[in-house]
Amino acid sequence: MLETEFIWHNGKLVPWKEATVHVMTHGLHYGSSIFEGIRVYDTSGGPAFLCLGRHLKRLYDSAKIYRMEMPMGIEEMTAICHQVITANKLKAAYVRPLAYRGYGTLTVYGTPDPAEVSVAAFPWGAYLGEEAMEKGVDVGVSSWTRLAPNTLPTMAKAGGNYLSSQLISMEAHRHGYVEGIGLDATGNISEGAGENLFVVREGIIHTPPISAAILPGITRDITIDLARRLGYEVREENLPREILYVAEEVFMTGTATEVVPVRTVDGIEVGAGSRGPVTAALQKAFFGLFDGTTEDTKGWLEPVEV
Numbered sequence: 001m002l003e004t005e006f007i008w009h010n011g012k013l014v015p016w017k018e019a020t021v022h023v024m025t026h027g028l029h030y031g032s033s034i035f036e037g038i039r040v041y042d043t044s045g046g047p048a049f050l051c052l053g054r055h056l057k058r059l060y061d062s063a064k065i066y067r068m069e070m071p072m073g074i075e076e077m078t079a080i081c082h083q084v085i086t087a088n089k090l091k092a093a094y095v096r097p098l099a100y101r102g103y104g105t106l107t108v109y110g111t112p113d114p115a116e117v118s119v120a121a122f123p124w125g126a127y128l129g130e131e132a133m134e135k136g137v138d139v140g141v142s143s144w145t146r147l148a149p150n151t152l153p154t155m156a157k158a159g160g161n162y163l164s165s166q167l168i169s170m171e172a173h174r175h176g177y178v179e180g181i182g183l184d185a186t187g188n189i190s191e192g193a194g195e196n197l198f199v200v201r202e203g204i205i206h207t208p209p210i211s212a213a214i215l216p217g218i219t220r221d222i223t224i225d226l227a228r229r230l231g232y233e234v235r236e237e238n239l240p241r242e243i244l245y246v247a248e249e250v251f252m253t254g255t256a257t258e259v260v261p262v263r264t265v266d267g268i269e270v271g272a273g274s275r276g277p278v279t280a281a282l283q284k285a286f287f288g289l290f291d292g293t294t295e296d297t298k299g300w301l302e303p304v305e306v
């Protein structure tokens with residue numbers, strides 16, 4: 001991790017190394033944290049957040065699902081995110097707001113106190129590697145099923161959910177894959193350990209619905225919007241595992257991952273075994289948002305306030 005100078009922690013900017021917690025912190029024991037991952041891009045119009053408002057809305061939705069009281073409103077949180085970027089003089093960054101049940105009691109139901117909050121930002125390149133953007137990645141379907149309905153809510157981006165992601169991702173790496181794909185409790189495709197998944201078949205783009213134990217990804221929404229703008233039909237529907245083997249293209253989306261082609265699944269080549277034309281068109285449209293070649297018709301970019 002590339003350390004920056006300051007992290008905002010419980011009310012003020014502190015030096016990176018001083019943003020620490022007590023070992024008896026509730027969130028550390030029980031996974032009771034919620035967080036976001038947001039990117040700032042160095043765009044042709046200067047540094048800008050991508051969908052800051054939507055990410056913070058999801059953070060506050062996660063807090064609501066877990067009845068976690070946030071010590072500040074969304075407006076203040078927005079200002080803090082801007083402050084962290086400017087204080088660290090960052091032009092491009094990955095921003096990580098985090099809220100967690102703090103120090104006080106170890107009762108499982110948690111503390112009634114407001115959550116403790118931090119916001120860090122640091123430079124982070126392509127999550128799955130630069131080469132992956134063009135050549136694609138090798139992925140494997142995991143033996144670990146994603147969270148079943150009525151167990152843990154996947155609409156919340158909560159720390160505890162990432163134990164599922166860790167099992168899926170660790171197994172994938174053990175088998176030599178870059179990433180793992182989880183199936184939902186019914187056996188249909190859910191998502192990657194840290195990405196949403198898309199399949200192109202007979203020219204139509206398909207992606208699992210939010211009922212398939214996915215995190216409702218913001219890059220997923222952007223991609224669906226851009227794809228429709230480019231004239232593609234996009235369907236949100238349940239998908240069987242084997243469509244991954246017979247699809248023309250498979251790709252994954254996420255804030256850290258961006259838009260990445262998948263070239264093999266379980267050792268089987270997807271399409272021609274390299275990035276397909278639909279994925280390439282969507283990557284072009286996505287990255288075009290930052291050099292101005294794709295019009296930001298929805299106001300997704302929010303310039304960093306200097």
Ligand SMILES: Cc1ncc(COP(=O)(O)O)c(C=O)c1O
Pocket residue numbers: 037165191192193194195196214215216217218219220253254255256
């Ligand atoms: C499990 C999981 N699914 C999907 C995504 C993609 O979501 P987003 O595009 O909002 O980053 C992420 C990224 O954080 C994730 O962790």
